[in-house]
Amino acid sequence: MSKILDELKYSESHEWVKVEGNIAYVGVTDFAQKEMGDITYVDMPEEGDDVLAGEEFGALESVKASSELISPVSGTVVLVNAELEDAPEKVNEDAYGAWIIKVEMSMPSELDKLMDAAAYKKMIGE
Amino acid sequence: MSENLIPLEQLQKTCLYDSHVALGAKMSPFAGFMMPIQYDSITVEHNAVRQKVGMFDVSHMGEIFVKGPEAEAFINHIFTNDIRGYEPGKVLYGMMCYPDGGTVDDLLVYREYLANHFLLVVNAANIDKDFDWIQEHAKGFDCKLDNASPRIGQIALQGPEAEKTIIEVLGYKEAADLGFYTFCDVEYNGERLILSRTGYTGEDGFELYTTNENIVEIWDKFLKAGVQPCGLGCRDTLRFEAGLPLYGDELSPEISPVMAGLGMFCKYEKDFIGKETLLDQKAGNLEKKLVGIEIEDKAIPRAGYPVETPEGEEVGVVTTGYHSISLDKSICFALVKKEYSALDTPLCIRIRKKVFPGKVVKKRFYQTNYKK
Numbered sequence: 278m279s280k281i282l283d284e285l286k287y288s289e290s291h292e293w294v295k296v297e298g299n300i301a302y303v304g305v306t307d308f309a310q311k312e313m314g315d316i317t318y319v320d321m322p323e324e325g326d327d328v329l330a331g332e333e334f335g336a337l338e339s340v341k342a343s344s345e346l347i348s349p350v351s352g353t354v355v356l357v358n359a360e361l362e363d364a365p366e367k368v369n370e371d372a373y374g375a376w377i378i379k380v381e382m383s384m385p386s387e388l389d390k391l392m393d394a395a396a397y398k399k400m401i402g403e
Numbered sequence: 404m405s406e407n408l409i410p411l412e413q414l415q416k417t418c419l420y421d422s423h424v425a426l427g428a429k430m431s432p433f434a435g436f437m438m439p440i441q442y443d444s445i446t447v448e449h450n451a452v453r454q455k456v457g458m459f460d461v462s463h464m465g466e467i468f469v470k471g472p473e474a475e476a477f478i479n480h481i482f483t484n485d486i487r488g489y490e491p492g493k494v495l496y497g498m499m500c501y502p503d504g505g506t507v508d509d510l511l512v513y514r515e516y517l518a519n520h521f522l523l524v525v526n527a528a529n530i531d532k533d534f535d536w537i538q539e540h541a542k543g544f545d546c547k548l549d550n551a552s553p554r555i556g557q558i559a560l561q562g563p564e565a566e567k568t569i570i571e572v573l574g575y576k577e578a579a580d581l582g583f584y585t586f587c588d589v590e591y592n593g594e595r596l597i598l599s600r601t602g603y604t605g606e607d608g609f610e611l612y613t614t615n616e617n618i619v620e621i622w623d624k625f626l627k628a629g630v631q632p633c634g635l636g637c638r639d640t641l642r643f644e645a646g647l648p649l650y651g652d653e654l655s656p657e658i659s660p661v662m663a664g665l666g667m668f669c670k671y672e673k674d675f676i677g678k679e680t681l682l683d684q685k686a687g688n689l690e691k692k693l694v695g696i697e698i699e700d701k702a703i704p705r706a707g708y709p710v711e712t713p714e715g716e717e718v719g720v721v722t723t724g725y726h727s728i729s730l731d732k733s734i735c736f737a738l739v740k741k742e743y744s745a746l747d748t749p750l751c752i753r754i755r756k757k758v759f760p761g762k763v764v765k766k767r768f769y770q771t772n773y774k775k
Contacts, residue, residue, distance in 0.1 A: 315444050317726050318701045320755065336755060338703045340445040340725065341636055362701075 278403055279308035282373055286388055287397035288349040293373065294391060301350045301388075302376040305337065308401050310372045313339045319361040319368065320346075321377060326354045328380060330387045335377065337368065349391055352382040409435060417462035418556045418615035419622055426632060433635055434528035436463040441634040449640050449728045451631035452604050456562035458630045459638055461610070462618060465530035466555045467523040467537060471546030474519050478512060481540050483660055483677070485670035491516040494584045494601055497660075497668045499536065500677030504659035504684060508533050509650055511601065516588060519546075522597070524612075526650045540676070556618030560625065561608030561633075561641075563772065569598070569609055572628045573621065578609065583773040591617045603638065605645025605771040643723050644730065646695070646767030652706060652722045653693055653736055661685050662738070663693045664766060691719065692744040695768060696752065697734045698761035701726055704735040704752040710743075711751045711758065718743050721752060727768060733759075734768050 281287075286294040291309035295302040310316065318338040328334045328348040335346040356379040361367060367375040382388075392400065414437045423430060428439035439460065441448060451457040469478060479486055484497030493514045499507040508529045513522035525533045534550045541548060560568060569578040575598055577587050586599035594614055602608035611621065626632065639649065648654050653663050659677070660669055661684040669681050698704060704724035709717050724735030735752065743750060748763040 314441075315446055318703055320702060320757075333755075338726070340640060340728065341440075343703065343705060365701075 279306065279311060279401065280373070281307070281394050281398050283394045285373070286349070286391035286393065287400075288347065288391055289400065290345075290347040292347060292349050294349050294388065295376070296385075296388060299382055299385065300355070301352070301380045301382050303349060303378050303380060304376045305346070305368060305372060306397070307372040308403070309337075309344075310369050313337055313344055314341070315339055316365045316368045319365045319377060321357040321361070322354050324354055324357060328352060328354060328378070330384070330390075338365075346377065348378075348380070350380055350382050350387050351384050352380040354378050355381050415463070417460055418619050419460040419462060422619070422622060422626075423460065423632075428632070428634060431635075434463055434526070436527060438463060439632070439634040441636040442632045445634075445636040445640060446728055448631060448633040449637040452562045452606055452608075452633060452637065452641055453729055454563070456560065456564040456568050456630055457633040457637075458622070458625050459559040459561070459633050459635075460557075460622070461559050462556040462615070463527035464557055465525040465527060465533065465550070465552040466557075466612065467525065467534060468520070468549040468551055469523060469537075469541075469546055470517075470520045471544070472519060473545040474521050477541055477544035477546050478521055478523070479673055479675065480544070481537065481676055482510075482512060483669040483675055483681070484512070485673050486512055486514060486521075487673070489514050492585050492587060494586055494599060496584070498654065498665070499533070500659065500675070500681065501656060502677055502680065504661065504677050504680035505656040506650070506654040506659060506663075507536050507656075509648065509654055509660075509665075513586060513597070513599070528651065554614065555612055556615040557610060557612050558618055558622060558625070559602055559604075559608060559610045560630070561602045561604040562606050565606075565608040566774075568625070568628065568630060572624050581609075582775070583607075591621065600774060603647060604641040605647070605769050606641075607772055607774045639723070640725055640728055643725060643736070644727050644769035645771050646765075646769075648693075648736075649723065658693070658738065659684060659689075662689055662691055689741060691738050692741045693722070693736055693738050693766065694744045694750075695734060695764045695766040696721075696737050696750055696761050697732055697764045697768075698752055698759040700759045701733055702754045702757070702759055703733055704737075704754060704759075709753045710737045710739055711753055712743065713749050713751060713760065715758075718750070724752075729769055732768070734764070736766060
């Protein structure tokens with residue numbers, strides 16, 4: 278069973294969002310990290326880059342495959358999790374602790390389109 | 404890949420399918436078979452082979468027996484390497500080529516202990532194509548062909564402890580005397596078992612061919628002895644580090660052995676199909692060559708990503724790439740215009756939106772540890 282946190286919002290492409298006012302932390306779910314296997318590299322945007330909801334902002338790489346990261350929200354990247362550059366395995370170890378980007382949202386209303394924990398749990402069918 | 408087009412119910416299963424499922428392997432279609440990709444993590448399995456011993460179900464591979472007074476002449480007619488003059492028990496690697504130099508398949512040829520008997524071991528995805536090709540070109544030669552692929556299972560036992568494991572678990576002391584690329588015949592349950600000191604990992608190891616029933620028993624014995632089962636995931640990372648090509652990626656109807664840097668397995672003192680074109684390519688008449696590229700980042704160059712000059716001109720494409728488990732480097736094979744194939748040539752890989760600088764390096768990324 279994959280871990281799902283009640284206080285987060287979820288996208289169909291398995292990203293989670295933690296909202297603090299106008300700021301969104303974005304990472305990938307426990308389900309996603311399990312599907313990927315050992316993550317060896319996190320391709321992240323630069324601070325100051327703009328991201329758009331539904332658009333690619335980076336990628337996760339495992340030994341065998343790469344998987345695009347899709348931003349659940351629009352806005353500006355104010356911080357990337359530099360810790361993941363040297364320790365990408367943190368995504369496997371603690372998917373909800375290992376946020377990937379911190380975004381200052383330009384359209385917080387986009388959050389309404391995301392799933393809550395119950396809806397995400399239903400989607401992954403666990 | 405094309406296997407996605409094969410309906411699931413038509414995929415073949417090897418004799419070890421039930422064992423893979425019982426072990427909880429992640430299964431996926433490969434070359435028309437439902438095969439284990441990994442049991443544990445690819446990294447754990449990869450390291451088991453590099454440091455101790457691991458085993459692979461390679462029962463999907465094809466075995467074709469050729470025998471008859473003209474078997475040797477026939478094989479030498481379709482095979483790039485030269486099988487003449489070797490003792491029984493010798494294994495040779497080489498390719499079959501089309502007249503235009505493109506590769507039909509890469510394969511092993513076993514010179515059997517019975518006179519005029521040979522075994523060809525071919526890639527699973529190519530069994531039907533190869534057998535058709537072989538049959539067509541055998542016309543006019545006095546020899547008989549037998550595609551034994553469905554009757555024969557195969558385990559590859561690979562790693563520095565492979566010899567010890569064979570002797571301890573199966574009792575074949577002969578293993579200690581086999582040099583790399585030689586084989587001997589032993590018996591298991593009164594039936595023939597081919598014990599071959601070959602492999603596809605860059606480590607010492609053995610490939611065992613025998614009946615499907617025997618293979619199932621032997622696999623279980625190795626499991627009980629603590630041998631790590633390994634899937635196709637780490638088979639690819641291991642062979643890649645050792646600089647070994649995979650048909651479909653580094654060899655194909657469009658990629659000749661000379662383009663792939665495998666000219667040492669083409670012998671021109673004899674005639675074979677494709678010889679004229681390969682000689683021409685060897686003399687420099689070719690557009691592309693396979694190279695190794697190392698990039699200065701942890702990003703992973705994957706098959707299909709473009710290769711560019713530092714000025715941004717696209718000059719090639721990645722065929723296989725990984726962040727190497729044994730070397731902790733991001734490396735790849737790439738097919739590039741030959742002007743850019745010299746060692747140390749600066750080349751970049753475009754990975755999604757970013758361009759990563761790197762340079763041409765030797766294709767054998769990992770120092771292999773074969774039995775002398």
